[in-house]
Every structure is written in C-alpha cells, then in structure tokens.
Amino acid sequence: MGAIGSRITITGTSLRGATEVTFNGTRVGGFSMNSAGTSMSVTVPVGTTSGPVVVTAPHGVSNGLPFTVGPSITRLTPAFGGPGTPVTITGQNFLGATAVAFNGTPAPGYSVSADGMAITVSAPVGVTTGPVLVTSPIGTSNGVLYTAAPLITTFSPDSGPIGTSVTIIGTDLHGATQVLFNGVVANTFTIISSSRIEALVPQGATRGLIKVVTPRGTATSSTTFLPPAPTLTALSPGAGAEGASITLTGTGLLGSTGITFQGTTAPGFTINAAGTTATVRVPAGATSGMVQVLVPLGSSNELPFTVLPAITGITPARAPVGARVTVVGTSFRDVTSVSFNGVLAPGYTVLSPTQLEVMVPPGAVSGTVRVTTIDGLSNAYPFAVPPTLTARAPQLNAVGIPGSVNFNLTFSRAMNATAASVQAIRMHGRQQSRLSAGTFSGSGTATVTYNPAYDLRAGETAHISVTTAAQAGDGTSLAKPFVYQVTAATAPAPATFTGDTYTLASEAVSGIHATDMDSDGFMDLAYSFETLAWTQVSYFNGSVFNSINGAAGASKFITSADLDNDGHRDYVVATSGSANEITLFRNINFFRNFNRWDWLPVPVAGSTATGGLRTIVPADLNGDGNIDLLVACVGAGTSVSLGQGNGRFLPYTTLATGHTESVAAGDIDGDGDLDVIACSRLTNTVVIRLNDGTGTFSEGSSVSVGGSPVAVALGDLNGDSALDMVVANYELSAGRSTVSVLLNSGTGAFTNSAAVPVGARAVDVKLGDVDGDGDLDFVSSNQASNNVSICLNNGQGSFMLARNHPVKGSPAGLDLADIDGNGTLDLVTTGSLGAHVYLNKASVFVWTGTVSSDWNTAGNWQGNAVPTRSDDASIPAGLTTYPVVDQGSIAVHSLTIAAGAQFTLQAAATVEVFGNWQNHGATTLPGAVVFRGTAFKRSAAPR
Numbered sequence: 001m002g003a004i005g006s007r008i009t010i011t012g013t014s015l016r017g018a019t020e021v022t023f024n025g026t027r028v029g030g031f032s033m034n035s036a037g038t039s040m041s042v043t044v045p046v047g048t049t050s051g052p053v054v055v056t057a058p059h060g061v062s063n064g065l066p067f068t069v070g071p072s073i074t075r076l077t078p079a080f081g082g083p084g085t086p087v088t089i090t091g092q093n094f095l096g097a098t099a100v101a102f103n104g105t106p107a108p109g110y111s112v113s114a115d116g117m118a119i120t121v122s123a124p125v126g127v128t129t130g131p132v133l134v135t136s137p138i139g140t141s142n143g144v145l146y147t148a149a150p151l152i153t154t155f156s157p158d159s160g161p162i163g164t165s166v167t168i169i170g171t172d173l174h175g176a177t178q179v180l181f182n183g184v185v186a187n188t189f190t191i192i193s194s195s196r197i198e199a200l201v202p203q204g205a206t207r208g209l210i211k212v213v214t215p216r217g218t219a220t221s222s223t224t225f226l227p228p229a230p231t232l233t234a235l236s237p238g239a240g241a242e243g244a245s246i247t248l249t250g251t252g253l254l255g256s257t258g259i260t261f262q263g264t265t266a267p268g269f270t271i272n273a274a275g276t277t278a279t280v281r282v283p284a285g286a287t288s289g290m291v292q293v294l295v296p297l298g299s300s301n302e303l304p305f306t307v308l309p310a311i312t313g314i315t316p317a318r319a320p321v322g323a324r325v326t327v328v329g330t331s332f333r334d335v336t337s338v339s340f341n342g343v344l345a346p347g348y349t350v351l352s353p354t355q356l357e358v359m360v361p362p363g364a365v366s367g368t369v370r371v372t373t374i375d376g377l378s379n380a381y382p383f384a385v386p387p388t389l390t391a392r393a394p395q396l397n398a399v400g401i402p403g404s405v406n407f408n409l410t411f412s413r414a415m416n417a418t419a420a421s422v423q424a425i426r427m428h429g430r431q432q433s434r435l436s437a438g439t440f441s442g443s444g445t446a447t448v449t450y451n452p453a454y455d456l457r458a459g460e461t462a463h464i465s466v467t468t469a470a471q472a473g474d475g476t477s478l479a480k481p482f483v484y485q486v487t488a489a490t491a492p493a494p495a496t497f498t499g500d501t502y503t504l505a506s507e508a509v510s511g512i513h514a515t516d517m518d519s520d521g522f523m524d525l526a527y528s529f530e531t532l533a534w535t536q537v538s539y540f541n542g543s544v545f546n547s548i549n550g551a552a553g554a555s556k557f558i559t560s561a562d563l564d565n566d567g568h569r570d571y572v573v574a575t576s577g578s579a580n581e582i583t584l585f586r587n588i589n590f591f592r593n594f595n596r597w598d599w600l601p602v603p604v605a606g607s608t609a610t611g612g613l614r615t616i617v618p619a620d621l622n623g624d625g626n627i628d629l630l631v632a633c634v635g636a637g638t639s640v641s642l643g644q645g646n647g648r649f650l651p652y653t654t655l656a657t658g659h660t661e662s663v664a665a666g667d668i669d670g671d672g673d674l675d676v677i678a679c680s681r682l683t684n685t686v687v688i689r690l691n692d693g694t695g696t697f698s699e700g701s702s703v704s705v706g707g708s709p710v711a712v713a714l715g716d717l718n719g720d721s722a723l724d725m726v727v728a729n730y731e732l733s734a735g736r737s738t739v740s741v742l743l744n745s746g747t748g749a750f751t752n753s754a755a756v757p758v759g760a761r762a763v764d765v766k767l768g769d770v771d772g773d774g775d776l777d778f779v780s781s782n783q784a785s786n787n788v789s790i791c792l793n794n795g796q797g798s799f800m801l802a803r804n805h806p807v808k809g810s811p812a813g814l815d816l817a818d819i820d821g822n823g824t825l826d827l828v829t830t831g832s833l834g835a836h837v838y839l840n841k842a843s844v845f846v847w848t849g850t851v852s853s854d855w856n857t858a859g860n861w862q863g864n865a866v867p868t869r870s871d872d873a874s875i876p877a878g879l880t881t882y883p884v885v886d887q888g889s890i891a892v893h894s895l896t897i898a899a900g901a902q903f904t905l906q907a908a909a910t911v912e913v914f915g916n917w918q919n920h921g922a923t924t925l926p927g928a929v930v931f932r933g934t935a936f937k938r939s940a941a942p943r
Contacts, residue, residue: 001139003069005046018055023045023048026048027045052064070093070138070141071140073132076090076144080149081146083124087122089121091119094119097110098135103132103146107122107123109121119134123148126171129145129147129216130146132145150171164200165198166198168199176189176213177215178211187200197212204254204275206275207226209221229299230251230300241310242283243282244282244308248279251276254275255296257295259280259292260291261289261307263289282305285353287307288307290304291304308375309329309335309372309376310329311379311381314326317383318384319386320479329371332350332356332373335373336372338372341369364385387413387471388411388412388479390412392484400774404455405488410446411472413473414446415444415472424470427465428627429454430461457817458825459817462487463485465620480623482672483674485666490823491823492772495790496805496840502545503836504547507834511557511574512835513571517571521821523818524540525835527558528556528557556575556614557614560572563618563647565626612634614634614663615663615711617663620674621665625645628642629643632660632661632663637678655700657680658681659681662710664714665714668744670748676689676697677689679711680709684709686742688750705727706737706738706740712727713767718743718795719775726741727742728763730761732784736757738755738756738762739789741756753797759787759789764813770792770816773795774891777790779816781807786809786810790804807827807836812829815828826838873893877898879902882903885904896916898920898921
C-alpha cells in the first residue's frame, strides 16, 4: 500500500535482468535492484490504481502481488498563503480522508469532492511553510510544499514615541526586508527568529498598522500602533492677519488631520518629513485664541495666537478730507481706531468683519491707512488724500472787488506753489486781453496767493479755474477742480449815459462784444453783420475806433476768448440760417491779424427756418483750465464742446434745453463747477442743467419766467455769494416787456421775485454795476421801443427802473464795458442803424471853496475824496467853509448833518444814502438825495 510517488520495495527471487515493473498495468518509469536480484526499489507512478504489481524479465513474468494506492496530491492551489487562505488540494484517492495537515498543523475542517480527486480546505491558524499531507484509512499521501505567508500575531508596546523598541511576534517572519509603521520605514530592526522581530519606531511614524515585508509576502498587524499625540512648542509669528503664513513647531505632527485657530479649521497645511514643523495660513473668519493640531484620536496642546486686522482695499483709493471711504479687509472686530497717515478719524462705522466706512479726517495727508482693533494694528495700506479748495478771498461770486486784487486760495493741505505750472490756477476774463496764468506764492502753506498777470477791467467778470495741476507738498493733485467767478468794481456813476458818443457802423449789426483784442489797454469792439455776412473788429486808441473787416458768413452772435492758450484773445462767431457753424478766428498776434482756422458744425434739429445759432459762451466747463464752448441752438437745445487748449474742440454733445435763444454758464449750486442755464422760449422757462465737474450735465430742471424768454445773465444780486439770474422776456404785457429776477437759495433752487417792467420787446439783458455802488444792476435792450432800460439794484436783489435811455435804431445786441477808461461801465448797443457807444457820465465829486483843517477829522468827508458805500459820513458844525457838491454822484452808508452845519447839493449832483439820513442843519438841496436804506420807502422817495 502506498501513495503515488511513494517509494516501494519489491522483494522476490530471480529479479535480476527485470525489464519492466507495472502497477495494475501502469508502467514504472525507472527502478533500482540489489546485486543479488532479490529486491527492487520503485516509485509508484502517476496514474497508478490499486491492483497487482508485476515484474517482467527476459526469462518471464512474475506473479502479481496486490498493491493498494493511498491518497495522492498532485498540486495545491494556491501553494502560498496565510491562515484562513482557501486552498484546493488536487490529486486522487481522497475519499475517506481522515486528516489534512499543513506542515504538521491539522486543518480543522475540509471537504472531499465526490470523485475523491479534490479537497477544499483553509490554511489553519499557525500555518507554517512545509508539506501538506492527506491521511485516509488506506494511507497517507505524498507531501506537497505549501509556503506560509508571514504573519504578525501581536506587537508590544502598542504605543510609543520615536525610537521606541517594538517587539513584533508572528510566524514566517524570517528573511524580512522591511518593517513599516503606517508606511514609514523603520531604519533599524533585528530578526530574532522567524516568529520575532525587534524594530525601533522611525521618525515620522504616525498612527496606523505595522507591516513586515518578506520575500514570501507582507505581514500586516491586525491592530493599530499609536504614536503619542503631537506636541506644539512654538508659533511663528505669534500674530498675523487672515491669510498670513504661520509656522508651527513641535513633535509628532505627521498624521495630523487638522489645525484650528480658536475652533476655525484651516483649509490646508503642509508638514515636513520629520513631523517637526507645519506651515499653515490663518483661515478666513479666524479670531484670536488658541491654535491646536488635531489627530484622529486626540489633539495637541494649545498655543495662543492673535489674529490681526488686515486691509485689502480702500474705495475710492483717493479721496479728499471729509469724503467717506469704504475700507475692505479682514478681522474688523472690536475696532478701536482708524488712522490716515497717523491722523485719527473721529468716527467710523463697522459694517461687517470685512468692511468699515470712515470719513477722511481733517489734517489727513497722503500716506497709509491703518485699522486698530483690541487685537492689534493692521497692515499699512496706501491712500492718497488730495487737497481741496476750502476758502477763497475774494469770496465765491464776489462783486465789486478791486481790479488789481490778488486771490488768496486756502486748501485743506499745505501746497507746493513753487511747482505750480501755468496749468494750476488760471483766470479767464471776459474783457482782458488773454488767458492769465499769473504768479504764485505761499509754498509750503495751506494758503496760496495767486497774482494774475493782468488786472481786471472795471466791471469785468472773470472765471478763476483752480485745476488738478495744483499740488500739495507731497505731489498729490487737487481732488477736484474748482471754477468760480468774480466781478471787478466800478467807479461811482449816475448811471446816466451820454448820447451817441461813437458810431461804429451804419448798417444793421447783430452781435457785439467788448474786449481788448490787441492788449493796448483800450477796449475794442468786435461785432457781426447778419445781413452783410461779415464781422468787424474796431480797435480803440483812447479817442477813435479803427475798424478791420473779416469774413464769417451771416452771423448772429460774436464773442472772444483765448481758445488756444497762446496769450492772444481769439474771437468766435455763430452763423445763422442753414450753415449753423461756429467759426473760430485765431489772433495771430497783437497786431490785429486774425486767421480763420476752424469751423465747428453744430447739430441743429428741425428745419433751417427754425434752426440757427444764437449765443456762444466760452467757459471752462470741466475745470482743466481750457476754454470750452456752449452754444444756444434754436430748435435743438444747447450744444457743448470741450476744448483741448490748442484751439481744437471735441465733438459736440447736445443738451435738451428746448427752443434755446440764450445760454449762460455759472456755478449756481456752489459745488465748484459751471452749470448751464438756458432760455427755453416756447415753454416760458429757463432750463437748469447741473454740471458734475467733468462737463457732463444732469437731466435738468426748469423754472417758470415771463413770456418768451430770450436772454439770461448770471450774477450775485443780493450779496449772499450765490449766483442769481435775470431773464429778458420778449412778450409784451401792457405794452411793455419784463425782466424776471430769480434769486438763488445757494443750492440752485430759484425764487421768482417781482418781474421788472422795461421797454417794449426786450431782446437782451446784461448785468453790471452801472452806478458804482457795489451791486449788480441790469440793462435791457428793447427792440420795439428803441431804448435801453437802466434798472438799479438796492443791494438786496430788488430793482427799480431808473430810466430808459434812447438808442439809435431798433436795438439787438448789448454789452457793458469801460470804454473810456474812467472806471465806469459804458453802454454798447447794436441794431438796425449800426453799433453805438454811450458813455456813462463821470462820477465826479466836486467841492467848492476851501475845506478847513477843522473839517478833516476821522469819519468826515475829506478834501475831494469820494466816500464809499461803507462810509458813515458826517458834517459837523463849526467849519470855516461848508461843503458844496456841484456835480456827480456819491454813495454813503449814512449821512449826518449836525445842527448848525451847512450842506449844499447842486442840481447836477446826487447823493445815495443806504442807511440813516439825519439832517439837523441848514441844507440847500436842488440836487437829489436818493434813499436806499432799510427805512427807504419808494413811494415817498424824494428825487
């Protein structure tokens, strides 16, 4: 009996020379025989079945002896594995098997196939490498090698720091090539036996399973090795803003699952290979408190960390003192202060932990903004504080200033006046010869003095442009340009005009403009002929006018300004009819040489019958110091073209202002830019379009005036520094036209005062101090009554018609200017019979006799000096010679004539009293004492 492959000894006689051995017919592949021929050694061949064993020799075949084949194994599938690995044993004669053993370790259970050719079994616990044997009642099988995988059954200790010696117990551990702690290779280990290894916990070991790698496979522990919790020893830096990079130093950081800042988890971090440092960014929303490292079964110790505020943006990034800005950043919790380059803001509003609103404080300069919280100081974020214009002297829209005045401009910051170029502060006068840059002083202080290169003419209105070229000491430009107007004083005058002193043309003349075109100190006149299709400039030399013609087409209006900033005054003409063009004439030099160099077509809606251009207003609309153009377009509104400073203009934009006959520019809302006021004839309104400072205008509002408004003029009529307006209404009421007077609240809201009756068919109106009393009067040209109405202001914006001055022809254009240089405003008109100049009678105050020294006391009139509107004049008793006023007009605040004193006012003289009139003496008054004070009653006024 035996298994296939087992070695069998056959004993007998005469076996020598045997040639074959068979087991139940299955031939043996080979055999050996002793020398006596009495025994043979053979291996039971594959395929053998139970039956007789027969030996064949040359001399015959032996008898057969029975042989029973026991269980036999041909292969194991798989031939490698650990405890519990399912193994299929393939062979034969397994029926009735009583045991299966793996290298001597019995399998606790198995199953035999019905044909006895296979056994299914699991490798038993404790399996080791060795033969697998099957035992049955008929014998034990051959052994086939089963290689057992290495196995870790236990290890100790189950936790420990780096360098701890860990004993690993298992099976088949011999030949181990690596020991790993959660994937980290142990650099040091010793194989004590196939069942024991000693390994040191490596640097960087983390919580996880232990593995032993052998050529036969890898053994993995069933339990987890636990390194100790990580330990933090330092944070660097110990304070930072959200997003700041922080380095954590400690031990056992590998395997960390999270890092928290006072409970807020950082979205990511990195740990070095040694597990001694972690780099992390402060997470969004983190607050000051404790930083901790998390591991699956615990956490590290805590270290304190301060979350600082951080500024990431400021909107706008450039704003003047008083402006509100939004500061964006992080950790704006418990804010204690906000500073602008060290200057604390007096207040702020925290909108959220990421946003606050604050006003730029007084005294702030360009530099950096910082936010301070109870946790600390933010980063320094750059911010520019541009200077702003805070005060002006003379004041906004001042009337009656000296023509030689210097302008004191006060800014919110110290200015760099020495670096200011010609662009910084400019004066555009309506009548002076050229753009005036002037000189500057006051560098390093908040107040800069601007001395224009040219003095203002008597009664001249000029615009002062403070541009963004003005810079603070640190080079920061002005926040916003500021443009405002002033009007020069005139000498006292009776506001009575001569007859036609100068006649400039006999043909019909439409527009006229008084200005010094050749800078010789005398006022010249530029005027246009609508029917003759040309323009003319008449140059005055102090006694006569000399005229030069220029072609321009049929023109309705003419004006002048320095359009190309070359220091020469150019003139501009508006054509009428179908052409609808603005024609520019460049002043080549001061020698009366003009070059027609550009045409600017102006869009006009509607037919040519209703189209056409009217007034042109040169003004700095965007605060860049260059002249821009406003054009009143009948049937199309108001066209705006911004100048480039070189005589070139951007394409026109059109403002909806209705059927526009006249337009004016002035700062009616006090925000430092020139707004547009236009007469809308068909709606009986003036349309107001407010400027945003860039030459872009609002949708606008309107104010009702009289019938068919055709002309508008702006000025401070009541001394409140706000621009008021007068509007000439063409329609008749009871045979007369009216001029509407609208007083400004200071914000651009107007109140209609009582309309002032004037002559018939008013077509133009101008403002000017024609009587030299320090306030603006108005004059209107009246087409149907052939006169100009002279209406005097009482200083409060209330007007009375002083007289209607007759003029030649049916008047159209109108201007006021000091033609004869005596300091009073003269009258210039155009109409059907040409252009004419009417001089304002001189304000000569003549005393007769000798004034004794007794009368030259403080507060009294002295010598031939002319008192002013602000003087409180008195005539005391006891004078050797008492004053006699022979002619002229004077204005005083109050006049007191003492008892026993004498005062004579001849018929050709006028005294205007704005305050108290006290007459206790002997007076001879053939002349007029005109009362304009608070106690003055017009109905009772002596004339």
